[in-house]
Amino acid sequence: MTPLLIRHPRILLPDGEFLLGDILIEQGQIVQIAPEITVSSATNIIDATGLTLLPGVIDPQVHFREPGLEYKEDLFTASCACAKGGVTSFLEMPNTRPLTTTQAAIDQKLHLASQKCLVNYGFFIGATAENLPDLLTANPVCGIKIFMGSSHGALLVSQAAQIEPIFAQGDRLIAVHAEDQARILQRRQEFAGITDPAIHSQIQDEIVALNATKLAVKLSRKYQRRLHILHLSTGIEAQFLRENKPSWVTAEVTPQHLLLNTEAYEKIGTLAQMNPPLRSPDNNQILWQALLDGVIDFIATDHAPHTLEEKAKGYPNSPSGMPGVETSLPLMLTQAMAGKCSVSQVSHWMSTKPAEAYKIPNKGLIKPGYDADLVLVDLDNYCPVLREELQTKCAWTPFEGWNLTGWPVITIVGGNIVYERGKLNTEIRGKALRFVQ
Numbered sequence: 171m172t173p174l175l176i177r178h179p180r181i182l183l184p185d186g187e188f189l190l191g192d193i194l195i196e197q198g199q200i201v202q203i204a205p206e207i208t209v210s211s212a213t214n215i216i217d218a219t220g221l222t223l224l225p226g227v228i229d230p231q232v233h234f235r236e237p238g239l240e241y242k243e244d245l246f247t248a249s250c251a252c253a254k255g256g257v258t259s260f261l262e263m264p265n266t267r268p269l270t271t272t273q274a275a276i277d278q279k280l281h282l283a284s285q286k287c288l289v290n291y292g293f294f295i296g297a298t299a300e301n302l303p304d305l306l307t308a309n310p311v312c313g314i315k316i317f318m319g320s321s322h323g324a325l326l327v328s329q330a331a332q333i334e335p336i337f338a339q340g341d342r343l344i345a346v347h348a349e350d351q352a353r354i355l356q357r358r359q360e361f362a363g364i365t366d367p368a369i370h371s372q373i374q375d376e377i378v379a380l381n382a383t384k385l386a387v388k389l390s391r392k393y394q395r396r397l398h399i400l401h402l403s404t405g406i407e408a409q410f411l412r413e414n415k416p417s418w419v420t421a422e423v424t425p426q427h428l429l430l431n432t433e434a435y436e437k438i439g440t441l442a443q444m445n446p447p448l449r450s451p452d453n454n455q456i457l458w459q460a461l462l463d464g465v466i467d468f469i470a471t472d473h474a475p476h477t478l479e480e481k482a483k484g485y486p487n488s489p490s491g492m493p494g495v496e497t498s499l500p501l502m503l504t505q506a507m508a509g510k511c512s513v514s515q516v517s518h519w520m521s522t523k524p525a526e527a528y529k530i531p532n533k534g535l536i537k538p539g540y541d542a543d544l545v546l547v548d549l550d551n552y553c554p555v556l557r558e559e560l561q562t563k564c565a566w567t568p569f570e571g572w573n574l575t576g577w578p579v580i581t582i583v584g585g586n587i588v589y590e591r592g593k594l595n596t597e598i599r600g601k602a603l604r605f606v607q
């Protein structure tokens with residue numbers, strides 16, 4: 171593998187400071203960072219003057235649909251979208267077909283990903299009411315996913331009596347989709363017949379989310395069990411966590427819960443429909459503050475593509491979910507450039523913290539000895555989100571037309587350039603992530 175020298179970017183260092191310098195990559199790892207590096211002629215050189223070098227994004231919650239639902243997305247198209255979006259690693263959810271609830275299903279995904287994925291990959295094992303032995307032994311997995319609500323079939327584990335044994339045995343990370351299924355069912359009946367998609371946020375209301383988050387934290391406390399709360403969506407949950415979050419619990423928020431709210435239904439209808447739903451605008455502000463204060467630890471997209479045909483079925487027949495991996499980094503960097511937070515905070519929430527929380531070694535920082543998973547972004551060039559440029563198979567985004575900066579110019583996975591100025595190198599393959607137990 172030819173060494174790679176990136177010349178003159180602004181390099182984000184682990185202490186949050188920037189160095190205008192050079193960075194040398196050999197055998198897929200960062201070997202040197204210095205104001206000026208001299209190299210032999212047998213080195214590929216990128217002139218990155220004017221660009222900013224960040225650790226590649228680790229997206230810790232995505233739904234990539236393969237195997238079984240490839241008509242929505244597959245591991246190749248999703249990983250192309252990742253490469254374009256500066257996402258160099260992802261953690262993928264178990265609601266594929268077959269469900270990822272056994273070692274065999276994990277093995278199948280790992281095999282498919284090794285054949286098709288341009289970026290690095292890791293997978294959750296899904297909890298059912300019956301697969302406790304698999305949850306204890308499956309390997310490698312980044313954690314156990316429990317759908318406490320908003321699911322159906324075997325992956326829905328909504329009763330406290332089913333959830334508790336999962337917390338009680340084993341010690342690996344449990345990630346929860348925290349919604350109270352009983353309350354959802356009851357409110358679906360109450361609001362039956364309403365087809366305005368805005369009703370979705372009322373049916374699966376803030377209390378639906380709070381009830382489940384409280385139960386998960388209670389069980390985590392009882393068993394001192396490592397817990398991660400996926401896509402926190404409400405101010406009341408953030409407030410609850412501010413007062414009650416044990417040190418071993420983490421929480422994430424999506425860009426859409428920070429930047430979109432119930433007003434989006436008027437503009438984009440069912441494209442704004444997701445679980446947990448978008449909330450009223452005041453929640454955006456409270457979630458932002460919780461993120462800035464460290465009550466929320468990091469960012470995930472919950473990339474959940476559905477076709478436009480499916481979305482056009484109309485509420486309540488339209489499926490919940492929206493894509494996210496190719497817009498998340500520019501969305502957040504645009505916020506940073508607008509003064510809402512700093513660029514180094516964005517990188518902390520999108521790279522460093524996910525690596526730390528899921529114990530992924532050698533990733534999430536720009537540091538000698540770390541893997542060369544990197545993204546060069548242009549913070550000075552605003553471009554709109556264009557549907558025709560999307561790589562996700564579903565070919566739509568709730569952020570179409572948004573004018574963003576911080577778009578990836580070059581994305582590097584394991585020392586290989588996988589995306590450069592609009593072009594993907596589809597020959598590159600990522601690696602299976604490791605999770606230190």
Ligand code: DOR
Pocket residue numbers: 233265347443444445446472474475489490491492
């Ligand atoms: O809106 C959502 N859609 N939320 C989830 O957690 C699942 C996802 C999907 O898989 O479509």
